[in-house]
Amino acid sequence: xxxxxxxxxxxxxxxxxxxxxxxxxxxxxxxxxxxxxxxxxxxxxxxxxxxxxxxxxxxxxxxxxxxxxxxxxxxxxxxxxxxxxxxxxxxxxxxxxxxxxxxxxxxxxxxxxxxxxxxxxxxxxxxxxxxxxxxxxxxxxxxxxxxxxxxxxxxxxxxxxxxxxxxxxxx
Numbered sequence: 001x002x003x004x005x006x007x008x009x010x011x012x013x014x015x016x017x018x019x020x021x022x023x024x025x026x027x028x029x030x031x032x033x034x035x036x037x038x039x040x041x042x043x044x045x046x047x048x049x050x051x052x053x054x055x056x057x058x059x060x061x062x063x064x065x066x067x068x069x070x071x072x073x074x075x076x077x078x079x080x081x082x083x084x085x086x087x088x089x090x091x092x093x094x095x096x097x098x099x100x101x102x103x104x105x106x107x108x109x110x111x112x113x114x115x116x117x118x119x120x121x122x123x124x125x126x127x128x129x130x131x132x133x134x135x136x137x138x139x140x141x142x143x144x145x146x147x148x149x150x151x152x153x154x155x156x157x158x159x160x161x162x163x164x165x166x167x168x169x170x171x
Contacts, residue, residue, distance in 0.1 A: 019047070035112040044070045046068040048066035060083070063079075063080070079099055081097050091147070100139045102170075
């Protein structure tokens with residue numbers, strides 16, 4: 001005979017999953033900021049997912065990611081992983097590792113601010129010119145934290161120690 005399992009013994013009974021997606025398109029026309037009367041555009045599409053699992057009463061494991069395609073910088077993958085331990089009711093310590101990206105603004109990607117002599121097209125100064133092939137900033141983060149909820153006095157305390165690295169900051 002085969003052993004039987006109750007639905008309460010299944011690992012997904014203690015798990016929650018969320019997923020979704022989105023898309024957007026931006027169009028902008030600004031002769032001053034782009035030195036052209038042409039429209040500038042950007043399209044972005046994204047999917048994401050997050051899974052939370054409670055392997056035991058005091059533990060919560062969380063993993064998620066997003067995948068994005070941006071017409072200016074291409075494909076971006078942003079993972080996140082965390083582990084939380086409830087030391088006692090209302091007191092939790094956590095460890096989180098994540099990567100995120102900040103895509104350049106339309107101005108950072110396409111900007112071209114030119115100053116010309118009055119009544120002519122003669123270039124006098126260029127206040128800003130976007131770097132060709134600009135990439136998204138990458139932010140890597142590692143965090144250790146504590147969350148204490150003190151319901152008797154209607155207060156909470158959220159302490160975090162973290163390290164962030166941005167190796168390619170847009171300047």
